[in-house]
């Protein structure tokens with residue numbers, strides 16, 4: 001795997017939620033391909049830990065920003081342009097969930113989950129699209145979930161938000177195609193990160209989950225990061241408006 005190259009030399013990417021989990025792994029692969037990367041997260045200590053882990057000062061910038069706050073999103077992209085002069089790709093990676101049944105969900109909780117998962121992705125894609133428009137080139141990749149297509153009790157708001165991301169991906173892909181900007185998504189099954197730890201760390205639950213995955217395991221962050229890298233590269237220039245399932249075959253069953 002180490003010799004695989006997507007030729008991202010000096011290209012500039014924004015990875016939202018790049019301080020941990022899947023976003024951190026995407027950042028690692030982008031830096032390994034000689035790209036320049038700006039990551040955001042809400043907590044400064046997470047950003048500092050990521051920066052310290054990579055020791056890539058000149059090619060990695062961190063910005064403390066909440067993706068659902070438009071002024072903070074503006075600052076994220078302004079910092080990117082000031083630091084690196086352009087933006088070649090956005091990876092809309094931020095996501096969170098708080099399990100709740102739909103009928104019992106407080107409207108405030110609905111707003112919080114939709115804000116972080118969908119509104120944030122929209123604000124970032126909108127800003128990135130506006131900047132890429134002038135360049136007539138760019139890639140927008142969002143992280144959806146198998147939950148966008150497979151309904152599951154207590155995952156309803158999250159599933160609605162991810163389904164929204166997939167429709168946003170298709171519409172933006174059409175709108176931006178004349179400008180040579182490709183817009184795609186990847187939809188993982190369970191991935192071994194902090195986000196899903198309560199599930200995979202429980203042996204009984206883990207056993208139940210992997211029974212639904214033909215490849216017989218959950219995903220590791222790198223399983224998601226490689227397909228994202230492909231969708232960020234010129235190798236995928238004729239692919240747009242798609243959601244690539246990264247689910248060990250679960251959706252094929």
Ligand SMILES: NC(=O)c1ccc[n+]([C@@H]2O[C@H](COP(=O)([O-])OP(=O)(O)OC[C@H]3O[C@@H](n4cnc5c(N)ncnc54)[C@H](OP(=O)(O)O)[C@@H]3O)[C@@H](O)[C@H]2O)c1
Pocket residue numbers: 016017018019020021022023040041042043044046065066067068092093094095096116120143144145146187188189190191192193194195196
């Ligand atoms: N793990 C899974 O099983 C799984 C499965 C399918 C899809 N996904 C999707 O994959 C993506 C990444 O998930 P993950 O498992 O890597 O999650 P994670 O380990 O919880 O990491 C989330 C990252 O996003 C940041 N973040 C969270 N809310 C934010 C906000 N409002 N604004 C800015 N940054 C924010 C976090 O940093 P701070 O806490 O400092 O903000 C962290 O860097 C998400 O979209 C998730 O829905 C995950």
